[in-house]
Amino acid sequence: xxxxxxxxxxxxxxxxxxxxxxxxxxxxxxxxxxxxxxxxxxxxxxxxxxxxxxxxxxxxxxxxxxxxxxxxxxxxxxxxxxxxxxxxxxxxxxxxxxxxxxxxxxxxxxxxxxxxxxxxxxxxxxxxxxxxxxxxxxxxxxxxxxxxxxxxxxxxxxxxxxxxxxxxxxxxxxxxxxxxxxxxxxxxxxxxxxxxxxxxxxxxxxxxxxxxxxxxxxxxxxxxxxxxxxxxxxxxxxxxxxxxxxxxxxxxxxxxxxxxxxxxxxxxxxxxxxxxxxxxxxxxxxx
Amino acid sequence: xxxxxxxxxxxxxxxxxxxxxxxxxxxxxxxxxxxxxxxxxxxxxxxxxxxxxxxxxxxxxxxxxxxxxxxxxxxxxxxxxxxxxxxxxxxxxxxxxxxxxxxxxxxxxxxxxxxxxxxxxxxxxxxxxxxxxxxxxxxxxxxxxxxxxxxxxxxxxxxxxxxxxxxxxxxxxxxxxxxxxxxxxxxxxxxxxxxxxxxxxxxxxxxxxxxxxxxxxxxxxxxxxxxxxxxxxxxxxxxxxxxxxxxxxxxxxxxxxxxxxxxxxxx
Numbered sequence: 001x002x003x004x005x006x007x008x009x010x011x012x013x014x015x016x017x018x019x020x021x022x023x024x025x026x027x028x029x030x031x032x033x034x035x036x037x038x039x040x041x042x043x044x045x046x047x048x049x050x051x052x053x054x055x056x057x058x059x060x061x062x063x064x065x066x067x068x069x070x071x072x073x074x075x076x077x078x079x080x081x082x083x084x085x086x087x088x089x090x091x092x093x094x095x096x097x098x099x100x101x102x103x104x105x106x107x108x109x110x111x112x113x114x115x116x117x118x119x120x121x122x123x124x125x126x127x128x129x130x131x132x133x134x135x136x137x138x139x140x141x142x143x144x145x146x147x148x149x150x151x152x153x154x155x156x157x158x159x160x161x162x163x164x165x166x167x168x169x170x171x172x173x174x175x176x177x178x179x180x181x182x183x184x185x186x187x188x189x190x191x192x193x194x195x196x197x198x199x200x201x202x203x204x205x206x207x208x209x210x211x212x213x214x215x216x217x218x219x220x221x222x223x224x225x226x227x228x229x230x231x232x233x234x235x236x237x238x239x240x241x242x243x244x245x246x247x248x249x250x251x252x253x254x255x256x257x258x259x260x261x262x263x264x265x266x267x268x269x270x271x272x273x274x275x276x277x278x279x280x281x282x283x284x285x286x287x
Numbered sequence: 288x289x290x291x292x293x294x295x296x297x298x299x300x301x302x303x304x305x306x307x308x309x310x311x312x313x314x315x316x317x318x319x320x321x322x323x324x325x326x327x328x329x330x331x332x333x334x335x336x337x338x339x340x341x342x343x344x345x346x347x348x349x350x351x352x353x354x355x356x357x358x359x360x361x362x363x364x365x366x367x368x369x370x371x372x373x374x375x376x377x378x379x380x381x382x383x384x385x386x387x388x389x390x391x392x393x394x395x396x397x398x399x400x401x402x403x404x405x406x407x408x409x410x411x412x413x414x415x416x417x418x419x420x421x422x423x424x425x426x427x428x429x430x431x432x433x434x435x436x437x438x439x440x441x442x443x444x445x446x447x448x449x450x451x452x453x454x455x456x457x458x459x460x461x462x463x464x465x466x467x468x469x470x471x472x473x474x475x476x477x478x479x480x481x482x483x484x485x486x487x488x489x490x491x492x493x494x495x496x497x498x499x500x501x502x503x504x505x506x507x508x509x510x511x512x513x514x515x516x517x518x519x520x521x522x523x524x525x526x527x528x529x530x531x532x533x534x535x536x537x538x539x540x541x542x543x544x545x546x547x548x549x550x551x552x553x554x
Contacts, residue, residue, distance in 0.1 A: 179387045186368045186385040187456050189408035197407055201395045278394040281438035 068248035073255060076248035083237070088256055090233040094150060094222045098157025099214050105158065106165030107207055114173040131163050135224060143229030156225040160217045165210030172206025173199055205279040208272040215264045219257050315346040315381050315459055317492045318367055323376035325362050336362040338517035346459070349486060349493040351503030353546060354513030360496040363518065364462040367494055381492065383460035388468060390449040392437040398448050399424060399433045405456035420455060427451050428481070443474040460492045468498065479505060483531060500546045504539050505532045512549040522549035
């Protein structure tokens with residue numbers, strides 16, 4: 001049973017697969033990570049786009065102060081590294097804490113809603129409603145109320161992140177086979193034990209899916225909250241750089257944030273494969 | 288005793304109270320289903336699943352239930368397990384553990400943990416539950432696969448783990464819902480032989496639902512033939528043959544033909 005030699009496999013995965021002595025599970029893991037990040041096709045497309053951008057600016061299509069060329073962004077990444085790094089740390093902290101808080105709150109809420117139909121009927125419309133709040137308008141109000149510190153950022157990130165987490169976790173809980181619950185009843189299992197042994201583990205892949213969606217939304221929330229009122233963070237850096245025509249620095253900040261979100265996504269995928277390997281195996285259940 | 292009988296009848300299988308220790312009878316009764324009716328309300332109206340279904344299994348007896356598909360066999364097992372109440376009629380049964388048609392193993396647990404699920408469901412600590420399951424895994428031909436997750440097991444092995452899980456629930460009655468229906472013909476034969484030898488050692492009351500008449504005759508002491516939906520008993524055949532039985536034994540073949548005749552299968 002060798003890993004399928006698909007043409008879409010990443011270059012890294014190909015090298016790893018060829019390498020003797022690498023455990024099959026590891027290869028599968030890196031296959032996935034490779035497919036996610038390092039597929040040579042993806043890199044090729046990216047290089048073409050960057051090249052086109054570079055040429056467009058270099059050939060005088062646009063003033064570099066308005067749109068800096070990629071090499072200028074790269075230089076800013078290096079020249080402004082200490083400034084970018086210290087502000088990246090601020091934003092990264094907001095994002096990581098925000099996602100973790102949203103995951104904890106989302107899991108707790110999803111479980112409560114799953115266990116109590118009454119609660120679900122009462123609370124679910126409110127959760128839906130919370131998603132209609134226009135964050136762009138609400139963030140400055142939160143800053144007015146909660147100040148320039150980390151708290152309003154965490155609130156904004158939670159607001160954009162916990163809903164997908166609740167929905168995917170709740171779906172996973174609801175997808176538990178009703179026959180399995182019947183089986184547990186003939187085993188005289190209490191509600192709590194059925195939950196612990198059957199439903200909670202089944203919910204974890206849903207939690208991970210929700211967190212992966214949250215990783216995409218969290219940086220947007222963080223930057224929005226920073227621009228609404230802050231004196232540090234990548235959002236703040238961008239806001240300060242644009243009026244000073246330091247556009248290369250602003251692009252560098254955007255690049256860092258984007259790269260961070262991609263790394264978080266890859267990290268979560270890897271963690272999921274390590275913690276929940278069964279969720280990736282073929283079901284193998286006799287129907 | 289008469290008063291008590293009434294009492295058991297009144298309390299049997301209350302759907303809202305799944306814990307059954309408190310109404311466990313002191314003496315084993317086996318399984319007794321008398322003129323049970325069960326109708327489901329669906330969007331398309333009332334669907335009667337069982338109408339006047341009767342079945343008796345003495346303690347330690349193996350009763351096979353055969354019938355056309357959709358005749359309410361699974362409903363019958365759920366009545367016996369106390370997962371449903373009859374609309375009319377009467378169901379008395381010793382505590383029963385269900386083995387559902389699909390193996391329903393938990394994909395995140397290895398074979399040992401899956402087999403020990405019933406013990407964990409009662410609150411046995413994990414190590415103790417695994418310890419209790421381990422010797423059984425070997426007896427069930429699963430030595431070397433104790434730590435394998437379901438995805439790494441063959442269909443026959445998964446079915447054995449599922450069966451072991453039901454056995455380890457420690458209930459006097461085993462309610463088996465087409466346990467081998469999903470297996471290929473060869474594995475099914477192997478599993479039937481293996482189940483026969485196991486039941487020869489372990490005295491349990493067994494209600495085995497199957498659509499395989501041959502399987503019923505080879506394994507059971509008695510074969511109950513059900514009508515198409517709504518299900519009721521149309522024939523009952525005693526299988527007074529010595530064990531082990533083989534599917535090509537002339538007596539087995541003769542009984543199989545009689546059962547098929549009762550099912551209305553043209554010769």
